[in-house]
Amino acid sequence: MKVKEVAELFDISIRTLHHYDQIGLLTPKEVTDAGYRLYSEENLETLQQILFFRELGFNLKEIKKIINNPSFDKHEAFILQRKMLMEKRNKLDKMIENIDKTLKHITGEIHLTNKERFEGMNMKFNEYEEEARYRWGNDSIDNVNFKLSRLSTEEQHDLSGRWDRIFHNLASLRNRTPQSKEVQAAIKEWYDFLNDNFSQYSLKSFYGLGQLYIQDERFTKNIDQYGEGLASFMSEAMKVFAVQQKRGHINEHYD
CATH class of the missing domain: 1.10.490.50 (Antibiotic binding domain of TipA-like multidrug resistance regulators)
Structure with missing residues (x-):
């Protein structure tokens, strides 16, 4: 796939993909004589994991270190990323629930103790x-x-x-x-x-x-x-x- 197609598929900018290439984070499988970057299926898998790591708060330097480690296992990483995202979702769900209860507390519908007001905010x-x-x-x-x-x-x-x-x-x-x-x-x-x-x-x-x-x-x-x-x-x-x-x-x- 060409860089424009990859950018549209993952909803990221072409400039971002160029930057990933420049810093050695995601190097296209091939560059044509005309200068077109071509991405393989393996490149797409790597990009997917990069974006998951970004969502989880990792910086680019740390991501590069992780995926370039000889012991890096893509399958294991996907499993771990899923666990981390589930944990993040659970925490967000608890915080949203806390906001809903706090709004009711403000309007006098319910009464929250100080401890209850900070549940889900560890x-x-x-x-x-x-x-x-x-x-x-x-x-x-x-x-x-x-x-x-x-x-x-x-x-x-x-x-x-x-x-x-x-x-x-x-x-x-x-x-x-x-x-x-x-x-x-x-x-x-x-x-x-x-x-x-x-x-x-x-x-x-x-x-x-x-x-x-x-x-x-x-x-x-x-x-x-x-x-x-x-x-x-x-x-x-x-x-x-x-x-x-x-x-x-x-x-x-x-x-």
Whole structure:
């Protein structure tokens, strides 16, 4: 198919297809002597997946990295994309339902509690995304979002539950010293949880994250909901953890 035909079939602009070719994201199977781009059936499959990834919020750089990976499996990707789109649709359905209920609440037809007003609007893992992108780069956050998007609703609830349990446990240990074995075991659990489910934290970045807990009032307020002074307590415990793991070389690298 010629570029114009592909553009009409997928309802995208010819300029977009030219751009995809220029950045090496979608190279036509053949270019005629006259300069016409010709797209194969395989090209169309790839374009379909690119557009699905775009709909799911992936940037072009990340999409290129995914589809050019030697281990990339098209069939598996379509299955995953379907799951992600279903999850996105379910979330949108819940938010639409929430809007309908809120409109009735405003007109006095029903009464919503504060909790009910925010049903379907779980932003727990995205609250500081903009700042995280600034601090650690788009690729790291895109990878985190990709990991989270692959989780089922049940798995996301389990992840959220483990998050809460770790914070409640740390809050219960605030009367102990940050150096105590119990506190350090709890902080190690937090360190492992972050590395297993979000991004790879070096000891230096983990220490820096702890400093952010007390330097940024948004983090402090959010963490202290689990117990007054928890942010400061965790920050100190995270520093101790980094000190112990670095075997006393903390002064050179972190202080």
